[in-house]
Amino acid sequence: MSEVLFQQLRNYAADANGKFTVLRKGEVTVEIDQKNVKGFISRLVNDLRVRHLSTMTGLDLGQNIGIIYHFSRDKEMIDVKTFVPKTQPTAVSIVDIVPGAILYEMEIHDMFGANFEGNPWMDRKLLLPDTWPADLPPPLLKSSKPNEIRKRLHLEVEGK
């Protein structure tokens, strides 16, 4: 079952210039360029019927912001990895293929500052307060310091 799926995935990844790695039994990773992500996920969802997006993870990779799409189908977990440069953090939204991704994209937008082109709710905030200062780095980047956030949002606790 999973061998067939993974073989097809390997072919699809090769088509999209992606790097296919088996992490462990039942879990694979496909590293792929940002511009090919949407096409790859579209084939994943429509042809291979991998429909469930568990979540999306954002990562601080130094120069880049990493994005991982955690897909799963029964026992198999498929992580699609990509990245966008911090200087121009614009990724392509997959909301039209996987509508359930809308809040996960908003979350990465709030926490890492990546923009998802095509997500209708990109101008709204999901988790951060409305008064979040625009010049503060997004909170989950390594350059963001909790003390600084406390100070700017007037959340200092006495004696700290």
Added chain:
Amino acid sequence: MSAEDQSKRREESAGLMKYSAENLVPFGPIHPALKEPEYFKLILEGERIVQVIPRIGYVHRGLEKAAETRPWVQNMYMFERTCGICSFVHSLAYGQAVEGLTIYEVPRRAKYIRLIIAEMERIHSHLLWVGLMGHWAGFETLFMWVWRDREVVLDLVEAISGNRVHKSMNAFVGVRRDMPEGMEDRIVERMKFLVDRARYYKEIIDTEETMLERTEKVGKLSSETAEKLCAVGPMARYVGLQKDVRLNDPYAAYDEVPFDIIIRNEADVHALLQLRLDELVASANMISYAVQHLPDGPIRVKIPPIIPAGEYSAHCEAPRGEIFYYVKSGGGRTPERVKVRTPTLANLPTALEILKGQTIADVPIVLTAIDPCFGCMDRMSFLDTETNRQWTWSGEQLRQYGINYYFPERAKKCRP
């Protein structure tokens, strides 16, 4: 008004609803026993809902950031405090993700104990939810009865772990406490009691007019939509999707203990009630089986405080659905990144979809139906696109409106 005009007007009213500073609730300590602040903006046309805009994050405390500065072990007990209801399963998912990075194997006895606690948590969460459904539907007696029975399972949890809510049972590669001696008969007897009660409650919800009227044919959803929106847990199973991590990707002792997976096809809130009560019976049976077949042996393996570099994602079936943890280690004493995805966030798009086309009176029932960690409807604002009137109701006002809408003759009796 033409359809084009209407959609234009809808867009405009959405534009009017830019969040202002008045609606801000600052980050702050919030007691777990209180309702949690979640904020939904409902755009209405007369009585019907056309669009729902969520605004969450009022209790976002930055746990993922905090985890990056704390040792691996400390994080386990911090993540347990993400939720006051499904606390154990958080530490279980985090523990499994970290254990995946090491070479150690969890002892069999520990796997069984994990299953027992996880299923007890499911029972108490489902009972809590059934009670809340009674409360929102205006059936307080059901609420009182169910919450009394919930004490039975909480007492058992306390007897095993020493705590009612935050059990702190998990450790890396095992559990911290063994099952107390001589608990077996008591657990089996109490589970039998709960199964009887669940059957009785099922009879009530199938015959009681209050529950039938409020729940039947409310909250309809198609299985295609649920699949597209990546619904998890009971919200996927009540439309006929076979989504259950315990079955699809067994962890702990779920591959050894037999259990029934409950799937319904009616796709309304009434089916959800039946589904959760049936799951409760299945969980009780699993616990009885597990305590009678509890293997001997060690409960824990001690491991060094440094976790090898790598990344691992683990998922578990929380009472509300799939819970997901992604852990990245750089080989140090603290994690490089931990990602938490709770089932309520995954089910939120589905709930927003169900709400479209419902009446205001059904909002409390439908929002509670997804079992948000205490679905809070406080400070809900309304905007009628036909009259452009805007107003705000508290959760209690909304609940009363729902009761009056369905049972005008009971309006006075229900008033608190």
